Amino acid sequence: MLKRKPILIIVIFLLLAVSGLLLASRKENAETTIESIRNKAGMQLMVAEENTQPTLRIVLPNHPTSDRAIEVIFPEHLTVRPHGNTDATQLYMFQPGKFGEPPIWRRTKRSLEYEKNIPGKINMLARATLEEDGVLFHFKLRNLSDITYDLVLAIVDPRLTSEFHDLRLERTYVHHADGFDLLASETPERLTMPQDQWLPVRYLVSFTWPVPSKLAERRDGIMYYNKSKKVDAPFIATFSKDKSWVIASFTYNTGNVWSNPELTCQHVDPQAALSPGEEAILETKILVVRSSLDEVFKMAMRQRDSLVHK
Numbered sequence: 075m076l077k078r079k080p081i082l083i084i085v086i087f088l089l090l091a092v093s094g095l096l097l098a099s100r101k102e103n104a105e106t107t108i109e110s111i112r113n114k115a116g117m118q119l120m121v122a123e124e125n126t127q128p129t130l131r132i133v134l135p136n137h138p139t140s141d142r143a144i145e146v147i148f149p150e151h152l153t154v155r156p157h158g159n160t161d162a163t164q165l166y167m168f169q170p171g172k173f174g175e176p177p178i179w180r181r182t183k184r185s186l187e188y189e190k191n192i193p194g195k196i197n198m199l200a201r202a203t204l205e206e207d208g209v210l211f212h213f214k215l216r217n218l219s220d221i222t223y224d225l226v227l228a229i230v231d232p233r234l235t236s237e238f239h240d241l242r243l244e245r246t247y248v249h250h251a252d253g254f255d256l257l258a259s260e261t262p263e264r265l266t267m268p269q270d271q272w273l274p275v276r277y278l279v280s281f282t283w284p285v286p287s288k289l290a291e292r293r294d295g296i297m298y299y300n301k302s303k304k305v306d307a308p309f310i311a312t313f314s315k316d317k318s319w320v321i322a323s324f325t326y327n328t329g330n331v332w333s334n335p336e337l338t339c340q341h342v343d344p345q346a347a348l349s350p351g352e353e354a355i356l357e358t359k360i361l362v363v364r365s366s367l368d369e370v371f372k373m374a375m376r377q378r379d380s381l382v383h384k
Contacts, residue, residue, distance in 0.1 A: 108120070127170075152228050177189075201213075213228040213357075223348040232321065246338070319362065359377060
């Protein structure tokens with residue numbers, strides 16, 4: 075019996091050592107720097123390493139990789155609403171900085187992707203593909219539960235700073251049946267009101283959803299403005315300060331488009347229903363181009379039908 079004790083100790087020690095090596099290897103693989111992807115124009119798509127949770131950076135040609143003017147939270151949150159419920163549940167919410175477990179990124183010739191599994195709930199494949207005119211964002215969601223979800227959302231959240239930051243929504247446009255208009259054109263006082271009265275704010279315009287009866291209301295300390303007329307396309311675009319670049323987000327279908335100007339984010343948020351064992355695909359495209367607003371809109375509408383919507 076005494077002879078077996080040293081053998082048992084050695085076995086336990088070896089098991090602990092192997093476990094430690096496996097954990098270290100997994101952490102090292104997750105934290106390994108992923109090489110950026112570059113298109114013919116010199117635009118780059120890269121993982122933003124400042125955040126542990128999935129964040130991508132789109133770097134303009136001839137700009138340093140440290141340029142954070144276009145960063146995309148991928149996703150900002152993953153939200154479901156079970157059948158028969160009025161309240162939605164967030165299964166995942168982005169946290170900035172070094173928080174949580176990093177994803178294991180995979181790189182192909184044109185894409186960066188990872189998988190996230192929420193046990194018993196949702197499996198999510200998130201893929202971003204660099205194209206010549208911007209980035210296509212793709213989520214494939216599989217329902218692992220026995221619950222029917224009337225709604226599932228995985229939010230692509232582009233946040234614009236530096237030359238694209240548009241605090242007063244002076245360079246952010248949407249498209250109506252009669253043409254382009256500033257997202258916030260119906261609130262001209264925004265240009266002169268003190269900043270602490272303007273912010274925090276969300277500015278929304280309906281696409282398929284009805285225009286709310288209250289066009290302006292404060293909820294939980296945030297001012298919400300809704301435009302009085304609908305857009306005719308799920309599209310929102312922001313010029314750079316010198317008007318040389320346009321960032322535009324679009325999707326196949328959505329309820330509304332909106333922005334939080336403090337972050338200068340663009341939301342076109344597609345959604346789907348998801349039955350047990352089934353898959354849903356949500357796609358959003360962000361155009362990053364030197365062009366006129368009219369040409370950018372035409373590009374988006376030509377590509378809109380190619381986005382997967384199921």
